[in-house]
Amino acid sequence: MTDPSISTPEVGEDAPLSAYEKPGVADIDPRCIPQNLDGSPPAGDEIVTPEYSDEDNANWTFLFNRQMSMLPGRAGAAFMTGVETLGMTPDGIPALPGLSRHMKQATGWQIARIPGLLHERDFFGLLAKRLFPSTDYIRGKEELDYTPAPDCFHDMFGHMPMLTQPAYADFYHMFGKAALDAKGQDRVSLERLHWFTVEFGLIQQEEGMRIFGAGVLSSKEEVQHALSGKVEKKPFDIEAIINQDYEVWHLQPILYVLDSFEQLVDGFKNWAVGRGLLPG
Ligand SMILES: [Fe+2]
Numbered sequence: 001m002t003d004p005s006i007s008t009p010e011v012g013e014d015a016p017l018s019a020y021e022k023p024g025v026a027d028i029d030p031r032c033i034p035q036n037l038d039g040s041p042p043a044g045d046e047i048v049t050p051e052y053s054d055e056d057n058a059n060w061t062f063l064f065n066r067q068m069s070m071l072p073g074r075a076g077a078a079f080m081t082g083v084e085t086l087g088m089t090p091d092g093i094p095a096l097p098g099l100s101r102h103m104k105q106a107t108g109w110q111i112a113r114i115p116g117l118l119h120e121r122d123f124f125g126l127l128a129k130r131l132f133p134s135t136d137y138i139r140g141k142e143e144l145d146y147t148p149a150p151d152c153f154h155d156m157f158g159h160m161p162m163l164t165q166p167a168y169a170d171f172y173h174m175f176g177k178a179a180l181d182a183k184g185q186d187r188v189s190l191e192r193l194h195w196f197t198v199e200f201g202l203i204q205q206e207e208g209m210r211i212f213g214a215g216v217l218s219s220k221e222e223v224q225h226a227l228s229g230k231v232e233k234k235p236f237d238i239e240a241i242i243n244q245d246y247e248v249w250h251l252q253p254i255l256y257v258l259d260s261f262e263q264l265v266d267g268f269k270n271w272a273v274g275r276g277l278l279p280g
Contacts (some may be wrong), residue, residue, distance in 0.1 A: 031149035031252040035115060037122040043112040043131055044104070056138050057092035063144060063153045063218075064090040070223050072075065076203050076210035078168065078261070079217060082106075082161025086212045093152060097138055099160060103132070107169035111160070117150050120179070127176025132163055145220060158214030159198075167261035168212070171268055172198065178268075178277035186275055189242035193268070196241045196256045202233065203258040209233065212258075225251045233257050236264070 031171070042048070071080065086102045088094055100111035112131040114122075126133045134155040139147040162168050175198075179190050199215035200222075211225055216222040225231065230251075232242065236258045244254065258264055272278040 029148050031116060034117045036119050037114065041112040041114050041126075041133070044100040044110045047096045047100070047111070047113040047136075050136055052093050052138075055141060059138050059141060059144060060093045060153065063089045063138075064088070064157060066220060067157065067218065067223065070220075071217070073208075074211055074223060074227055075217055076212040077205060078185065078265065079161045079212055081263075082164040083157075085164045086160055088157065088161075093136075093138060094156060096134060097193045098237045099156065103160065103163055106164035107166050109163045109169055109173075121229040124176045124179040127172060128180055129176075130173050132159065134160070154214065154218045158218030162212055162214070165261060167265050169262065171265045174265070174268060174272065174278060178272040178275075182277055183274075186277060189275075191240065192242050192244060192246065195246055196244065197258075197264060200226070200252055200255055201258060201264075202255050203260070209257060221251060224274075226255060231255050238267050 004237070068083075085106055086094070086099050087142045088099075096111050096113055100172060101108045109130045109132055112126050112135050113136055114126075114133040116135060118126075118133060123133055132155075135150050138153055139149075139151045139153060154217065158265065163172065175190070175194070179187075182190055195215075198213060200213040201211075203210055203212050211217055211226050213226075216226045232254045234256050236256045241256055246252065246254075269278065273280045
């Protein structure tokens with residue numbers, strides 16, 4: 001299975017079904033139904049950290065240690081540095097205000113606490129304000145290997161380290177701004193771009209190919225699969241990606257490889273300006 005808790009934004013009414021809208025999934029798990037925000041969510045130091053139970057913290061410790069044990073030689077340098085920059089440890093679930101302060105110092109991004117899967121207009125609206133939407137609850141013990149719903153292990157561990165990398169952080173900000181006004185086929189293109197970069201992206205480093213996508217880095221199975229010979233790796237190419245369909249419910253057979261995060265920034269900006277989604 002692919003990562004259990006990918007917070008891929010749901011697409012618009014005029015676009016195909018997203019991961020969480022596939023028949024039989026949203027129907028059976030209310031956590032997979034996108035929500036509307038009621039006003040602005042608390043951000044940065046406004047966020048009240050929950051009292052986590054011992055079991056919650058133990059689940060974080062298990063997931064953190066399991067992923068980190070597999071990441072040397074697999075995760076990109078920016079991700080590994082980001083984990084340190086954010087001060088994440090196996091000791092327990094980090095508090096969002098502290099993570100937000102570290103992120104703000106690194107790239108100007110902050111964190112907004114959200115209640116679960118968001119409707120796209122709220123999700124993109126936060127990205128466009130350099131606010132990363134994050135849950136603060138963790139999957140239960142019975143869901144350590146698989147959960148269909150978003151949770152804070154995916155949001156915090158999978159996504160946040162990369163948002164301390166300046167070029168990547170600028171790309172994701174642009175992505176939010178471009179997605180706000182996108183309609184029709186552009187929405188589909190953006191969903192595919194999000195999937196093959198933010199969630200499943202690879203990058204070529206001097207020492208070899210590495211993972212930076214949150215959906216891979218927070219998944220036990222994907223992290224073992226992504227760099228293997230079972231996956232066809234293609235050079236990053238926006239036109240190819242926006243024409244590449246994908247399926248959520250199995251290990252990914254095709255992934256795209258960046259040369260650098262600057263390639264992502266420049267490539268995305270050119271494409272979005274060309275589509276009229278960003279000012280020239
Ligand atoms: Fe995600």
